[in-house]
Amino acid sequence: MKKIFSVLFLCLVIISCRSQKITGQQNDExxxxxxxxxxxxxxKTYKEDGKTKVFNLHECMKQYELIFKNKDQKTIxxxxxxxxxDCKIKSKTDDFLVTISGGSFSYREDDLKKAEQYKIYSQNKFSIIYSDIINGKVTEIEDLYQRKK
Incomplete structure (x- = not known):
């Protein structure tokens, strides 16, 4: 009797884990x-002395864009x-293959592998959260993006 319950419990655990994996894949899609x-x-906001401050964007930074495309079940x-x-010189990067998982996405830009956290605020706004150096100190930075209409 004990063996039967052990086998049933093991089967339930396997089924439970498998259904979570499928749900995770659907969420990533x-x-x-x-x-x-x-x-x-x-x-762009950053933290300094425990306070969140807004970084003043210059005009060229306001024209910075991220373009995401879904191609052959991959995100580019x-x-x-x-x-x-006058911000008249326009340029763009090569396409990057992006892996979206949980609350982060990762990609390889040139020879650097990047993993960045993101936060979704609404259907039309999200942010990327990362660490960088501002005023000689490593600090958390949040870049906010809005969907272009």
């Missing part, structure tokens, strides 16, 4: 669909930039 489109950089991202006097 939904997240990939969420990101699909063009996103414009609208705000391209970054666009504006530089030069």
């Amino acid at each position: 939904n997240r990939a669909k969420y990101f699909s489109g063009t996103w414009t950089f609208i705000q 991202m391209t970054k666009t930039f504006a530089t030069g006097k």
Whole structure:
């Protein structure tokens, strides 16, 4: 009798784990669909002395965009930039293959592997959270993006 209950318990655990894996894959697919489109950089905040401060964006930074495309069940991202006097020089990166999992996405840009956390605020706004150096200190930075219409 004990063996029967042990086998039944083991089967239930296996079934339970398998259903969670399928749900996780579906959530990642939904997240990939969420990101699909063009996103414009609208705000940068950072933490200094325990307070959140807004970084003043210069005009060229306001033209920075992330473009996500879904192709052959893969997510592709391209970054666009504006530089030069009056931000008239436009450039873009090569396409990156992006892996979206949980609350983060990872990709390889040139020879750097990047893993960045994201936070979804609404259907049309999300942010990327990472650490960088501002004013000589490593700090948490949050870049806010808005869906381009």
